[in-house]
Amino acid sequence: MDARLTNAWRMTVNEKKFIETALASDLRIDGRNPLEYRKITIKFGREDGSSEVQLGQTHVMGFVTSQLVQPYRDRPNEGSLSIFTEFSPMADPSFEPGRPGESAVELGRIIDRGLRESRAVDTESLCVLAGKLVWAIRIDLHILDNGGNLVDAANIAALVALLTFRRPECTLGGEDGQQVMVHPPEVKEPLPLIVHHLPIAVTFAFFNSEHTMVVDPTHNEEAVMGGRMTVTANTNGDICAIQKAGGEGVTQSDIMRCLRLASRNAESITKKINDAVETYNTERALRKIKRHSASVAVDVSISGGDVREPENKFFVHKGISELSRDQMERLNLVSEEKCTSQSSDINGGLSSSEQGRTSCQEGNATNFLGGPSSWDPYSKGVDSDSLKVSLASLGISAPDKHKRGEQKSTQAMEDKVPEDAKPATSATDTSRTGPQMSGEKTLKDAVKPKDKRRKRASSSMNAS
Amino acid sequence: MMEIDRADGRTPNQLRPLACSRNILHRAHGSASWSQGDTKVLAAVYGPKAGTKKNENPEKACIEVIWKPKTGQIGKLEKEYEMILKRTLQSICILTINPNTTTSVIVQVVHDDGALLTCAINAACAALVDAGIPIKHLAVAICCCLAEDGYVILDPTKLEEQKMKGFAFLVFPNSIHSVLPEGSLLVEGEPVEHGIITSVTHGLMSVEEYLKCLERGHAASAKLSDFLRRSLKLQLPSDSSKAK
Numbered sequence: 085m086d087a088r089l090t091n092a093w094r095m096t097v098n099e100k101k102f103i104e105t106a107l108a109s110d111l112r113i114d115g116r117n118p119l120e121y122r123k124i125t126i127k128f129g130r131e132d133g134s135s136e137v138q139l140g141q142t143h144v145m146g147f148v149t150s151q152l153v154q155p156y157r158d159r160p161n162e163g164s165l166s167i168f169t170e171f172s173p174m175a176d177p178s179f180e181p182g183r184p185g186e187s188a189v190e191l192g193r194i195i196d197r198g199l200r201e202s203r204a205v206d207t208e209s210l211c212v213l214a215g216k217l218v219w220a221i222r223i224d225l226h227i228l229d230n231g232g233n234l235v236d237a238a239n240i241a242a243l244v245a246l247l248t249f250r251r252p253e254c255t256l257g258g259e260d261g262q263q264v265m266v267h268p269p270e271v272k273e274p275l276p277l278i279v280h281h282l283p284i285a286v287t288f289a290f291f292n293s294e295h296t297m298v299v300d301p302t303h304n305e306e307a308v309m310g311g312r313m314t315v316t317a318n319t320n321g322d323i324c325a326i327q328k329a330g331g332e333g334v335t336q337s338d339i340m341r342c343l344r345l346a347s348r349n350a351e352s353i354t355k356k357i358n359d360a361v362e363t364y365n366t367e368r369a370l371r372k373i374k375r376h377s378a379s380v381a382v383d384v385s386i387s388g389g390d391v392r393e394p395e396n397k398f399f400v401h402k403g404i405s406e407l408s409r410d411q412m413e414r415l416n417l418v419s420e421e422k423c424t425s426q427s428s429d430i431n432g433g434l435s436s437s438e439q440g441r442t443s444c445q446e447g448n449a450t451n452f453l454g455g456p457s458s459w460d461p462y463s464k465g466v467d468s469d470s471l472k473v474s475l476a477s478l479g480i481s482a483p484d485k486h487k488r489g490e491q492k493s494t495q496a497m498e499d500k501v502p503e504d505a506k507p508a509t510s511a512t513d514t515s516r517t518g519p520q521m522s523g524e525k526t527l528k529d530a531v532k533p534k535d536k537r538r539k540r541a542s543s544s545m546n547a548s
Numbered sequence: 549m550m551e552i553d554r555a556d557g558r559t560p561n562q563l564r565p566l567a568c569s570r571n572i573l574h575r576a577h578g579s580a581s582w583s584q585g586d587t588k589v590l591a592a593v594y595g596p597k598a599g600t601k602k603n604e605n606p607e608k609a610c611i612e613v614i615w616k617p618k619t620g621q622i623g624k625l626e627k628e629y630e631m632i633l634k635r636t637l638q639s640i641c642i643l644t645i646n647p648n649t650t651t652s653v654i655v656q657v658v659h660d661d662g663a664l665l666t667c668a669i670n671a672a673c674a675a676l677v678d679a680g681i682p683i684k685h686l687a688v689a690i691c692c693c694l695a696e697d698g699y700v701i702l703d704p705t706k707l708e709e710q711k712m713k714g715f716a717f718l719v720f721p722n723s724i725h726s727v728l729p730e731g732s733l734l735v736e737g738e739p740v741e742h743g744i745i746t747s748v749t750h751g752l753m754s755v756e757e758y759l760k761c762l763e764r765g766h767a768a769s770a771k772l773s774d775f776l777r778r779s780l781k782l783q784l785p786s787d788s789s790k791a792k
Contacts (some may be wrong), residue, residue, distance in 0.1 A: 130586055130659045141574040145658070149619050172616055174576055174592035174654035181614045224619045226656060228590065229573045303575075 092178055095307040103308045107296050112305070114140075118298040121349060122233075126244055126360040132274070132368070133249030137241040140302065141231025143175075146241035147224045148249040152266070155211070155218040163210025163218040167196045169225045169238065176230040187234075194327050195225075195239050198283035198316035202324035205246060206278035212254055212264055219251055221277070232303035235314050239285040240357065247361045248368075250274035273372070282357060283324040284350040285316045288342050292332045299345065313339075315346035319354050555708065556585075560701040563690075563768060568670075568779040570678045576654075578679020582671035584703060586661035591671035593679040596649035608643040609651060615668070616656045629655075629665060636669055636719055636746045642682045651681055662705040663691040665717050665748070670776070677780050686722040687745055688772040691715060692761040694753050700764050714751025716758065718765040720744060722773030742766070 103113055110118055122140030129136060133148035155162060169192040171179040179185075184192070199205055210219040223245060225238045252274050254266040289301035292310035301309060311331020316324040323343060328334075554560070564585030573579040576592035583589070600610040613634040615626045637653060653675065655668045666689035673687050693704040693715040701708065709715060721743055749758070 130588075130661075134659075143573065145656075147619050168619075170616065172654060172656060173594070173614055173652060174573065174579070174590075174616075174656060176575055177594050177597070222619065226616065228592075228656065229575055231574060 095304065099304065100308050103304060104291060104293050107291055107298070110296075112298060112302075114302060118296065119345060121300045121353075122302075124240065124353065124356055126240070126357065128244075128248060128360075128364050133245050135241050135244035135248065137237050137244065139231070139233060139237040139240070139300070141229060142233060142237045143227075143229035143231070144234070144237045144241040145226045145228060146238070146245035147226075148245040149222050149224070150249070150251045151220050151222065152212065152217050152254075152264070153220045155215065159207075160215040161211045161218075162207040164220045165196075165200050165205055165207065165223070166220065167192050167199070167223045167225065167242065169195075169227070171227050174229070175227045179227075179230070190327075190329065191235050191238055192225075194235055194285060194314055194316065194325060195242055197325040197327075198239065198285060199242065199246075202281070202283055202316075202318075202322070204279055204281055204283050204318075204324075206280060209278050210251075213256065213262065216262075217264055221246075221249075221251075230303060232306050233287050233300050236285050236287050236300065239283070239316070240353065243279075243282050243284075244357055244361065246277055247279060247357070248276075248364050250276055281318045281320060281322075282350075282354050283316045283318050284346075284353045285314050285325075286346040286349045286353075287312060287314045288345075290332055290334055290338075297334075297338065297342070299349065313342060315342055317343070317346045317350040319347075319351050321347060554701065555705065558703075560699060561764065561768070563703045563772070564705075566772075566775055568674055568776065570674060570780065576675075576679075578675045578677070578681070580671050580674035580678050581658075582667050582674060583658075584663055584667050585705065586659055587663055587667045588658040589664070589667040589671040590656040590658055591668065591675035592654045592656075593672075593675045593681065594652045594654075595679050595681065596646045596651050598649060600648055600650055604650075606648045609641065609646045609649050610643075611637050611641060612650050612652045613637070613672075614652065614654045616654065618657045618660065629668065632665065632717075632746065632748060633668060633672060636687060637672060637676065639745055640673070640683045640685060640687050640721070641676070642684055645682050651679075660706065662707075662709045663703050663717075665689070666691045666703075666719075669719055669746075670772075674776065674780060684721075685724065686773065686776055687719050688722050688769045688776060689717060689719045689746075690765040690768050690772060691717050692765045694751065694757055694761065698757055698760075700757070700760050702764060702768055712751070714749060714753045714757075716747060716749040716753075716761045716765070718744060718762065718769075719746035720766060720769040720773075722776060723770055725777075 106113060107118070112118060114122075116122070123138075125138040127136040127138075128134065129145075129147075135146045137144050137146070153164075156164065169184060169188045171184060171188040173179045173181050205221070210221065212218060223242050225241060227234055227238065250269075250273075252266050252269065253272045254264050257263050257265050287300060289298050289305055289309040290311040290313070291297075291308065298305060301312070306312075309331075311328070311334065313326065313328040313331075313334070315326050318324060323346075326343075556564075558564070564587075567583045568580065570580045571578075572581055572590075573592055577595040578593035579591065581588065581590045596609065600606050601612065604610040611634055613630045615622070615630045615633070617626055633653070633655065641651075653672050655672060657664065657668075669687060669689035673683075676683055677686070691703055693701045693708060693712040695701060695711075696713050701712075704712065704715065744762070747762075753761070
């Protein structure tokens with residue numbers, strides 16, 4: 085109705101002319117040159133298989149989940165891969181909730197063709213019981229912010245989520261080998277998917293008036309363009325898919341040029357994806373070590389210089405560069421066991437990468453603050469004043485509101501430089517919530533500067 | 549007072565680390581992300597659009613809430629959350645300012661680790677502030693759980709939620725710092741922040757237990773509203789040239 089028309093966004097004639105004139109001189113309105121890609125930022129979520137990709141102003145989230153289902157009758161040995169795209173109304177005022185529109189369906193189909201038909205994901209390894217049970221992998225892509233070129237961003241999000249996804253391991257048991265037992269992640273380590281190659285989508289926009297072509301159009305350029313083409317290529321030089329649905333005609337030589345450009349871009353984007361996934365896997369491995377704290381340990385050294393102590397004491401050293409917010413959170417949530425830390429071991433083991441850091445035992449200490457009295461508090465306590473001094477010396481100006489009565493610490497605590505790490509690891513748009521935490525919590529806060537553990541007024545606690 | 553053993557070592561009255569960031573999306577008029585521990589919710593607001601929905605009152609502004617779960621189809625649970633959120637936000641917005649318009653609030657669940665609805669309400673409130681929609685006061689939401697022995701804990705994680713006898717989602721107005729004299733802000737002799745905007749309970753609980761939840765939640769809401777006020781205040785408008 086009228087309401088919908090009035091709410092639709094239309095570009096003004098002036099803006100259109102401006103963009104076209106600029107393109108005639110090979111200038112784009114955001115300052116890139118016509119064949120340049122925007123900056124790609126890849127982040128990971130809490131769980132395996134969740135990714136967040138930012139391509140300039142475009143923001144896409146991907147989640148991968150799996151389920152045991154019956155296979156298709158004509159493919160009894162293969163699992164299945166399905167892609168669901170959600171053009172969330174938060175991305176663009178013109179996206180309507182409910183059934184996906186044609187551009188959402190087109191996006192889903194392009195990504196689907198790139199992944200499934202090029203056999204990028206190995207579906208035969210997803211078979212559990214031939215003809216009866218297979219894994220069905222489901223990829224959910226949520227478009228959060230439409231800054232243009234949704235296909236490429238969504239493709240990267242899907243790939244990253246697939247690479248970091250872990251499916252539970254299952255074994256066949258029972259008398260006739262027909263019973264399937266799915267092992268939870270605590271019992272058996274979940275398995276990654278087998279991905280043979282990474283199909284990267286690269287989108288080109290064509291403008292009739294100037295006979296020019298740009299790579300990775302922004303939202304404004306998409307409103308002006310005459311036609312678009314998406315090429316899905318991988319680093320092996322294969323073309324997995326080409327999509328050019330209507331729009332203005334393009335010469336053959338231009339198409340060949342696009343294919344070459346796509347292969348080149350695919351290489352650089354693949355490298356970025358692999359680097360990001362590599363970092364994630366390293367962090368995940370570090371997390372995994374902490375999870376098995378109760379079992380007898382083998383000293384495992386990973387690049388970050390981790391050392392694992394047997395039995396109850398576990399202790400991890402990490403350089404600041406390897407710490408991430410998510411990892412710290414996992415660390416804190418995972419440490420259910422009571423942990424007693426020995427200062428001597430800590431000092432002995434202190435091999436500082438960049439900055440020596442006691443992480444998990446601090447994390448445990450913070451978790452157990454105010455916890456049940458059966459936990460054996462560490463003998464050496466630090467009173468709040470000396471902690472304040474040490475905090476002040478690290479350049480913290482905000483007053484510390486949260487005083488803890490009992491403070492557990494070790495000598496190594498004074499070596500921490502959490503505040504320095506905070507600016508390094510904090511995202512720019514998160515707001516400091518004010519006072520810094522007390523010494524025990526500094527580690528957690530060091531990695532997550534915007535977090536703040538709220539504690540009710542101590543008076544109410546004392547009263548109760 | 550007996551100590552309850554919470555899995556992550558918090559005391560019964562301790563909330564998880566809070567984080568709030570505003571203005572994270574470029575197309576939306578207002579956006580905010582709110583996380584309590586591992587639970588993270590993203591909210592976006594599109595400011596007044598012309599026209600109201602069919603059954604809505606055209607003499608008032610209308611709020612539309614769209615809840616997007618992490619995976620899966622939209623079902624009854626999502627519709628219920630949408631309705632609760634819509635009614636809560638309707639009571640805090642000044643609806644007479646932009647009559648015959650619709651403001652859309654879109655909530656996206658990024659990760660669910662307990663107390664999801666409270667996270668969403670807080671995020672939606674922050675997003676409304678970021679968008680500049682006129683509101684009377686902020687809403688702070690808190691989740692209180694009731695354990696088997698009548699003990700109340702705040703801000704449960706997903707595992708804790710599943711073990712509890714019952715829980716209550718409570719939404720209070722935030723505390724008011726005002727230059728007006730004290731007396732003029734009272735409603736029927738009580739300060740405004742003693743009111744309850746929304747209360748949704750699950751499970752069985754006695755009246756005393758519910759009142760205990762209310763009292764705990766109310767005390768926590770004071771802290772929460774301080775945090776909200778601080779985090780909303782510190783941000784400067786970074787990008788004034790947002791595409792609308």
